[in-house]
Amino acid sequence: MASGAILARVSGLSYRYAPNEPIVLRDISLTIREGEIVVVTGPSGSGKTTLLSLLGMMRRVEPGHIRLFDTDVGDASALEIAALRRRVRFVFQKHYLLRSLTALQNVIAGVVANATTDRNWNETRALELLAAFGLGDYASKWPDQLSVGQQQRVAVARSLVGRPDLLLADEPTASLDRMSARLVMDQISEAARTMHCGLLISTHDDRVREVATRCIQISDGTLLPVSTD
Amino acid sequence: MFSPDLFRFAITLSFQQARAKVRRNVVAFAGIAGGIVLVLVQLGFQSALYESAVRLHRILNGEIVVVASEFRSIQDPTWFSREWLVMTQAHPAVASVAPLYLSPVAVRNIDDRTVRTLLGIGIELDEPALKTERLDADLRSLRVPGRILFDRKSQPSYGDVIGRLQRSGTVEMTTASYSSPLQEPLTVVGSHVLGGTVVYFGTALMSAATLTSISGQPLQRINIGVVKLEPNANAAEVAAQLQKLLPEGTLAMTSRALVRLEKQFWSNETPIGFLFDLGALIGFLISGIYIYQVLFQIVDENLAEYAVLKSMGYPNSFFTVLVVCTATILALAAIPPAVAVSFIVYQICVAATLLDLELTTARALGVGGLTILIATLSAWFAKRRLHRIDPAALM
Numbered sequence: 001m002a003s004g005a006i007l008a009r010v011s012g013l014s015y016r017y018a019p020n021e022p023i024v025l026r027d028i029s030l031t032i033r034e035g036e037i038v039v040v041t042g043p044s045g046s047g048k049t050t051l052l053s054l055l056g057m058m059r060r061v062e063p064g065h066i067r068l069f070d071t072d073v074g075d076a077s078a079l080e081i082a083a084l085r086r087r088v089r090f091v092f093q094k095h096y097l098l099r100s101l102t103a104l105q106n107v108i109a110g111v112v113a114n115a116t117t118d119r120n121w122n123e124t125r126a127l128e129l130l131a132a133f134g135l136g137d138y139a140s141k142w143p144d145q146l147s148v149g150q151q152q153r154v155a156v157a158r159s160l161v162g163r164p165d166l167l168l169a170d171e172p173t174a175s176l177d178r179m180s181a182r183l184v185m186d187q188i189s190e191a192a193r194t195m196h197c198g199l200l201i202s203t204h205d206d207r208v209r210e211v212a213t214r215c216i217q218i219s220d221g222t223l224l225p226v227s228t229d
Numbered sequence: 230m231f232s233p234d235l236f237r238f239a240i241t242l243s244f245q246q247a248r249a250k251v252r253r254n255v256v257a258f259a260g261i262a263g264g265i266v267l268v269l270v271q272l273g274f275q276s277a278l279y280e281s282a283v284r285l286h287r288i289l290n291g292e293i294v295v296v297a298s299e300f301r302s303i304q305d306p307t308w309f310s311r312e313w314l315v316m317t318q319a320h321p322a323v324a325s326v327a328p329l330y331l332s333p334v335a336v337r338n339i340d341d342r343t344v345r346t347l348l349g350i351g352i353e354l355d356e357p358a359l360k361t362e363r364l365d366a367d368l369r370s371l372r373v374p375g376r377i378l379f380d381r382k383s384q385p386s387y388g389d390v391i392g393r394l395q396r397s398g399t400v401e402m403t404t405a406s407y408s409s410p411l412q413e414p415l416t417v418v419g420s421h422v423l424g425g426t427v428v429y430f431g432t433a434l435m436s437a438a439t440l441t442s443i444s445g446q447p448l449q450r451i452n453i454g455v456v457k458l459e460p461n462a463n464a465a466e467v468a469a470q471l472q473k474l475l476p477e478g479t480l481a482m483t484s485r486a487l488v489r490l491e492k493q494f495w496s497n498e499t500p501i502g503f504l505f506d507l508g509a510l511i512g513f514l515i516s517g518i519y520i521y522q523v524l525f526q527i528v529d530e531n532l533a534e535y536a537v538l539k540s541m542g543y544p545n546s547f548f549t550v551l552v553v554c555t556a557t558i559l560a561l562a563a564i565p566p567a568v569a570v571s572f573i574v575y576q577i578c579v580a581a582t583l584l585d586l587e588l589t590t591a592r593a594l595g596v597g598g599l600t601i602l603i604a605t606l607s608a609w610f611a612k613r614r615l616h617r618i619d620p621a622a623l624m
């Protein structure tokens with residue numbers, strides 16, 4: 001089935017938040033390829049979000065290995081981590097928009113750290129994305145002038161504007177109405193198709209599963225079924 | 230690594246965050262501006278004090294002065310023998326010499342008869358020790374003993390002398406003493422422009438003979454000897470040579486050195502200089518503390534947003550630049566209103582004291598520059614909060 005290049009390879013990954021705390025992830029192995037949409041489901045507290053945060057280099061990997069774009073995250077320096085992060089984007093449950101920036105500026109913020117882009121391109125691309133998310137008329141609005149659904153759509157646009165290689169989404173449709181959720185999932189699927197971006201989406205939403213190329217489940221920190229890619 | 234776009238974005242974000250914060254917390258912004266006002270006012274007062282103290286020094290009609298070795302300030306006149314001044318004429322570079330007599334003169338307010346003290350300045354009318362053109366004074370009428378010119382920039386504590394002079398042509402004043410009923414009449418026959426100091430609220434220009442007669446100081450005892458040099462003479466070199474000629478107990482120095490000596494007196498030997506320095510320092514500290522407080526709040530309120538940026542690969546240096554830019558923008562925004570308020574305060578003080586209080590561009594720029602430096606220091610301290618940026622906290 002999937003045949004694109006491997007973007008992320010997780011092997012033997014376990015995690016606990018503190019030495020005395022119970023284990024959250026147990027011996028996880030997983031591969032994400034270009035263009036793949038991997039949907040991870042599981043009950044609350046099963047470790048889905050922890051897995052995303054480890055892949056997003058927000059927590060230290062130990063024990064186990066995560067290789068992103070052929071770089072072992074555990075061995076990477078702070079500069080290498082920053083460079084890797086520029087190829088990975090998150091969609092959080094909360095939008096976390098910068099309140100003092102307009103919707104357009106927030107979207108552009110998603111690409112400014114990528115030194116190779118140019119300013120005009122950034123703005124054009126950001127405006128296109130806002131229009132695609134039905135927010136073309138809201139580019140100059142401040143976050144507090146937008147509804148929760150609109151804010152989340154801006155956040156998704158921000159995560160896509162830099163054409164990431166890997167997109168990690170934590171319950172991206174949790175706070176959205178049906179129409180907004182549809183728009184978001186369409187755009188995310190489109191990103192996987194046209195940009196060959198790999199996606200890992202944690203969700204409880206059945207609508208998200210419809211766009212998945214592969215579904216996995218986590219239960220008590222263990223991956224079921226384990227990917228054999 | 231740190232691209233121009235990233236820098237531009239840091240400026241945009243810091244500007245908008247600072248603007249939003251200032252709108253929500255006007256008091257903190259007023260604190261920053263208030264600190265700058267305090268600094269400008271303190272430095273203005275200090276400069277006005279020093280400048281008022283050396284106004285007389287700046288119009289001495291010579292490049293070199295001779296004073297008694299214990300001289301510290303004209304506020305506390307010292308004297309030496311006139312013969313020693315005459316001795317300097319033996320030097321080939323000396324063109325002429327002139328004595329200057331200074332003495333506090335107690336006079337009665339012409340309206341309410343209260344006793345006030347002004348600085349009496351006595352000059353030889355044929356060889357004035359002062360550049361009289363700078364005083365806008367007509368010396369001819371001073372040849373008659375007991376006649377004086379009154380300072381148009383004196384404070385009103387002597388009564389409406391100038392107003393009455395303009396109406397009547399002359400004004401009768403009397404000297405006064407707290408301890409003696411004796412008094413001498415003085416006739417104000419004209420005016421000059423010099424200005425008072427913080428010690429003497431006004432001056433009176435008169436002949437050396439008039440001043441010595443009311444002060445009791447012999448004409449042989451002069452307070453400052455003013456030496457005019459031949460063209461192209463080197464004042465510093467001649468002063469050093471005159472010092473060797475003069476007996477112990479006298480000092481020869483350039484007029485500029487006398488200005489420095491007077492300023493040193495006010496700066497080092499009176500509490501006034503220290504108090505103004507302290508006031509300016511407190512002003513900077515107030516600005517710095519308020520800037521730090523605002524920065525601290527901005528960083529604290531936006532930690533989650535910064536964590537999102539960090540999760541997107543923004544380098545740590547970006548956040549440092551962001552905080553420094555925010556601090557600089559806060560300082561830059563506070564400077565114009567602070568300068569405007571200071572200007573008004575200066576005008577009020579000038580009207581009340583007639584001191585030479587002037588808000589110069591150099592002072593405004595200097596204080597602005599130092600405020601930005603203080604803001605950068607505040608940013609350095611506030612930067613410590615940035616270690617709390619943790620993208621994992623977003624999950």
